[in-house]
Amino acid sequence: MSAKTITADEPVQFYDLDEHAHPEGHSTMLGFWIYLMSDCLIFAILFACYAVLGGSYAAGPAPKDLFDLKLIALNTAMLLFSSITYGFAVLQMQQGKVKGVQLWLAITGLFGLAFLGIELYEFHHLIEIGATPQRSAFLSSFFTLVGTHGLHVTFGIVWLVTLMVQLSKYGLIAANKRRVMCLSMFWHFLDVVWIGVFTFVYLMGVLR
Amino acid sequence: MSADPHAVHEIEMPHASMRDYVVGFVLSVILTAIPFWLVMAMPLSAGATGAIIMGFAVVQIVVHMVFFLHMTPKAEGGWSLTSLIFTVIVVAIMLAGSLWVMHHLNTNMMPMPHEPTSQTTSQIP
Numbered sequence: 361m362s363a364k365t366i367t368a369d370e371p372v373q374f375y376d377l378d379e380h381a382h383p384e385g386h387s388t389m390l391g392f393w394i395y396l397m398s399d400c401l402i403f404a405i406l407f408a409c410y411a412v413l414g415g416s417y418a419a420g421p422a423p424k425d426l427f428d429l430k431l432i433a434l435n436t437a438m439l440l441f442s443s444i445t446y447g448f449a450v451l452q453m454q455q456g457k458v459k460g461v462q463l464w465l466a467i468t469g470l471f472g473l474a475f476l477g478i479e480l481y482e483f484h485h486l487i488e489i490g491a492t493p494q495r496s497a498f499l500s501s502f503f504t505l506v507g508t509h510g511l512h513v514t515f516g517i518v519w520l521v522t523l524m525v526q527l528s529k530y531g532l533i534a535a536n537k538r539r540v541m542c543l544s545m546f547w548h549f550l551d552v553v554w555i556g557v558f559t560f561v562y563l564m565g566v567l568r
Numbered sequence: 569m570s571a572d573p574h575a576v577h578e579i580e581m582p583h584a585s586m587r588d589y590v591v592g593f594v595l596s597v598i599l600t601a602i603p604f605w606l607v608m609a610m611p612l613s614a615g616a617t618g619a620i621i622m623g624f625a626v627v628q629i630v631v632h633m634v635f636f637l638h639m640t641p642k643a644e645g646g647w648s649l650t651s652l653i654f655t656v657i658v659v660a661i662m663l664a665g666s667l668w669v670m671h672h673l674n675t676n677m678m679p680m681p682h683e684p685t686s687q688t689t690s691q692i693p
Contacts, residue, residue: 389581389644390644390647397654397655400659401655401659405662408662408663408667429604430608436600443632443636444589444593451584451589537581548636548637549637552632552637555629559624559625563603566607
């Protein structure tokens with residue numbers, strides 16, 4: 361209770377009409393995180409599909425006949441390296457070194473491309489020996505899950521290249537810093553999804 | 569939030585450090601190498617290996633969240649963690665529910681002629 365009495369000549373104000381200053385993009389990081397959570401649901405659905413259909417071979421090849429774990433280990437290493445090199449790009453950004461950011465982003469992109477190249481090689485090999493998505497429910501769900509992850513990496517690389525162009529044009533302005541942090545979340549999130557893929561699809565598949 | 573609502577504040581960004589990334593990377597390498605070795609060399613039974621690699625995956629996901637995604641209970645005033653917990657609950661319900669329902673449907677299916685081995689083995693108690 362306010363002890364102040366309301367007088368007739370003073371306008372009564374019960375709420376704050378003034379707009380508070382919100383810097384541009386102040387909610388971008390949280391919004392992007394919530395987008396990633398929705399992306400997480402997409403992957404969860406695809407994982408559930410694979411969990412349900414992964415044992416239906418239709419008398420076709422099983423994971424044991426198809427997966428080459430050495431190749432998958434190499435692929436995992438590529439993605440893990442790209443994660444730490446992105447980390448180095450963020451550290452360079454905190455020190456305000458635009459050239460360093462560009463360099464580490466480029467290295468991250470190369471590791472991403474290596475990952476994609478190995479994945480495409482694997483898919484090409486599978487399709488060539490007749491293990492196409494049409495062959496069995498297991499292969500349909502496998503290609504959908506791993507392919508969706510691969511598409512995410514592809515678009516991550518497109519974003520990365522776009523960001524490098526913007527960095528070279530405008531430097532480390534606030535908007536670009538925000539973009540670097542958003543792509544950082546996206547990139548590390550894809551690595552988190554890949555942990556699920558290599559454990560649940562490849563390693564558990566070979567065990568089955 | 570600062571006391572003065574009119575103050576122009578900088579956008580909050582998680583502060584990353586070299587230590588975080590290196591620790592996260594080393595832990596990730598260990599947590600990736602062990603499951604791959606367990607499956608490729610097979611020193612244990614398939615069941616035990618499966619349980620262990622699933623455990624390693626969960627730990628590695630937490631490591632990535634903490635060291636690479638800078639997840640803390642205080643990030644974005646707690647909203648990041650809240651949305652993460654919500655998502656994890658939804659995902660857990662959906663994964664467990666799908667597997668449960670589909671497992672029941674599978675066991676109620678008529679025996680299929682081209683898969684005689686799995687049917688006969690499941691009949692024997």
